[in-house]
Amino acid sequence: MVIKVFFPQCCNRADSGLLVGRWLTGHDSALVLAVIHYPFIPSSVKSYIQQMQSRSGVELAVLGSWSLPKDGQGDMESFLRDLSTIFPQRRWLQISREMDKTGFSCSILNTERGQKLFSEEKNSEEKNSEEKNSEEKNSVEKNSEEKVIFIHYDQHKVMQSQLHRDENGRMEPNPEPPSELTQMFQSVSCSGPLFFLDRYDEGPVKTTHWQSEGREASIVVELCKHAAVPVCAASSALLHLWSRFWSLRIFSVFPLPFISSKLSTCVQLGYRTERMKSLFSTTTASDHGHFMRKANVFVSLLLDVSLGLLLMSWLYRDDHITTIAGALVPAADHVAKELNELLQWLMGAPAGLKMNRALDQVLGRFFLYHIHLWISYIHLTSPFVETLLWYGGLSAALGLSLALSLLSDMIALLTFHIYCFYVYGARLYCLKVYGLSSLWRLFRGKKWNVLRQRVDSCSYDLDQLFIGTLLFTVLLFLLPTTALYYLVFALLHLVVVVIQGVIHLAVDFINAVPLFALGLRVCRPYRLSDGVKFRVLCEEPGTCLHLLMEINPLRWSSVVQTYRTPTYSCYPRDSWAALVKKLFVGELVYPWQRKTEKTD
Structure with missing residues (x-):
């Protein structure tokens, strides 16, 4: 039989004394937690172990003795052996080490009382086993058939590490009894x-x-712990008042809820409020996962605000806001000029294509009039652009993510005419595509059954077929002109959506990436462990086999996946294939659609 002894590295040169720890349930393994030095009083040791057991909830006991001979301690080993009668155990570990050797020698003693307890347990579990020989002449007998393997571990790293965690930070569910390593950790x-x-x-x-x-102690850490309670209470009260203010009835009047749900700034403010509530909550972290979430939120908020302050200092230094405001109106004029030239090209013969002249002129003039209205609106609001930018730049003090969300909303407002062009073209194109598909079913003698959501056979009379043929011909010959306008403005709209998507990716990166967990992975990789590995530490003749247990750090991808902060997302619900299908049939692609929402 092989017995494994988990021995802390910090006790390799400890003074002679008693080994305190526990036997792991269901395994022939002993876990050493500390060494109690000589001199000591046995009654004081018993009361101390009972006190520590009640505080920690771990079944502690005296596992045996530890002997490191020094000058004037020649009889120490025999004295410690005699203590097995005061601290009775099923097995008594008698570990000794010589000063000139690296390895340990270990003897396992089975006491008479321990043998009786062991026999009773074994008979209750295995009723058909043979009876143990109860007549033992010696009260202490050395068991030479049992071999011992020492597994050295770093107590500090094991104390602070988290082993076998799932994506929610909890222990992996396992219906079987806990493994040896799990009990040890x-x-x-x-x-x-x-x-x-x-x-x-x-x-x-x-x-x-x-x-x-x-x-280990730090005055700064202790002061922060004492100051955290009043700071969290005050911040929680302010956040509660802020939430009560935005929950007033006036803010629930249509269309304010609809507009606020589509503006990235309002969504980010709501998300930031929820994160601040969870961060400044007065309840302490209940488990490792809760602590990691609060730590990741705190570090991400700290980085977000720091980057926002850097951006704000750049905006208000050297009068950059005036420069940006002065460049907006010329940029809008340039975009209007390019759109005007594009529409003039479409109203002619684009790429040598023969278009429907009447429909081409109607659509071109319609879009040109919208461009004229938009440019007039931009020139009308140009005196207020610098003021709006000056006050909008102050939002960077609340974080770079809020400033980026405001930038996304500004891009959406400045390119609203492109979005309108896309909606007009998409609706016309979608109407003609669905009209042609419906009329094509008419030629084949079929129709769409709305109740059963399927295509059924149907008989049509001559008048219906004649009218259907006329409508199909008209829609078919008008389709190229509408499709060309839809294609051009859909591409322009996708450019704007891509720009907004990059901005939202940056916001999502700031909000969701677990920076604290990644920092732990760099500085203290043992805190997030993904198992252990063993290597031979010492194998000297006359001593036991010694292994060193090292902690494998969690992989980078697993760190991000496990401790990623939940956040809202601006990505489309559909896959790339569904997105291409929407573009092909003319269904609208909304830039603000999120995963938790459904399209009509």
């Missing part, structure tokens, strides 16, 4: 009260563990 992470005592504290016992040389 959980026991170490829950043993915080045991690691609180260091060698400088006055206590009933002196111990060695990863914090025995002095607890």
Whole structure:
């Protein structure tokens, strides 16, 4: 039988004493958590272990003895062996190490009381097993058939790591009993009260563990912890008042809810409010996943505001806002001139195509009149552009994502005439495509059954076929002219949608990327673990096999997938094939459509 002993690296050179830990349930493995130094009082050790067990919830016990011989301690090993009668266990680990050797030697002692307890447990689980020999002459017997493998681990890293997490930050569900490594990680992470005592504290016992040389502390961190409670309470109250203000009845009057749901700035403000509420909530983080979400939100908000302040400092330095405002009107005139020339080209013979003259002139003049109205509107509002930009630039103080959302809305307003052209062309084109498809079914003696949502056979009389033939001919010959206008303005609309999509991708990147988790992956990769690996540490003759357990860090893609912050998305609901189909049949592609919404 092979017994595995998880031994902390910080205890390799600890003074002689008792091993405190637990036996892992269902496995022949022992987990050592600390070493209690000699001298000690057995009753004080028992009361101390019971106290730590009640605080941590981990079943702690004295596993055995640890012996590191020094000058004047020749009888220490025999003294520690005799302690097995005071701290009875099924197995008593007697680990010793010589100063000139790296490896340990271990003897496993089975006590009489422990053998009786072990026999009772074994008989209750295996009723058909043979009876154990109850007549043992010696109270302590050495079991030479059991071999020991030492697995050294870094207690600090195991204490702060998170093993086997799913995408929500919880432990992976497993109907079977916890594995050996899972029990080991959980026991170490829950043993915080045991690691609180260091060698400088006055206590009933002196111990060695990863914090025995002095607890890690920071005055800045402690001050931040004490100041976080009133700051969170004040911020939560302000956010509550802000939410109550926007929930007034006046803001629910049509069309304000509809407009606010389509403006990226309003959507981003609502999303920012929800994130601030979760961040400044007075409830403490209940688990690792909750803590990581709050930490990622805090770091992303901090980066967002920092980038926004840098953008605002650039805008208001060297009078850049005036330069941008002065370039907007000439840029609008240039776009209008290019659209005018494009419409003049379409009203002629574009690429040598023969178009329907009457429809071509009607559509061209209709679009030219819209361009004239839009340019008049731009020149009318030009004196107020600089003021609007000056006040709009202040939104960068709330974060770069809010400034980018405002930029997306400004692009949508400045290119609203292109969107109108696209809607007009798409509606005409869609009407003719569906009209032609319906009339084509008429020629084949079929019709669309609205109730059953299928195509059924139908008989038509001569008048219906004649009128259908006329309409089909008219729509077929007018289709190229309408399709050309639709194609040109659909391409212009897609250019605007792509620009807005890039902006929204930047906003989504700022809101969703788990920067805190990525920072942990760079600075402390053991905090986010994806299993462990073992390598041989020492294999000296006369000593046990020693392995070193190292933590495998979580992959970068898994870090992003597991700790990505949920956010709204501006991407279309449909796939690329469905998007191409919409463009082909003339259905509208809305730039503001999100995954949680449905099209009509």
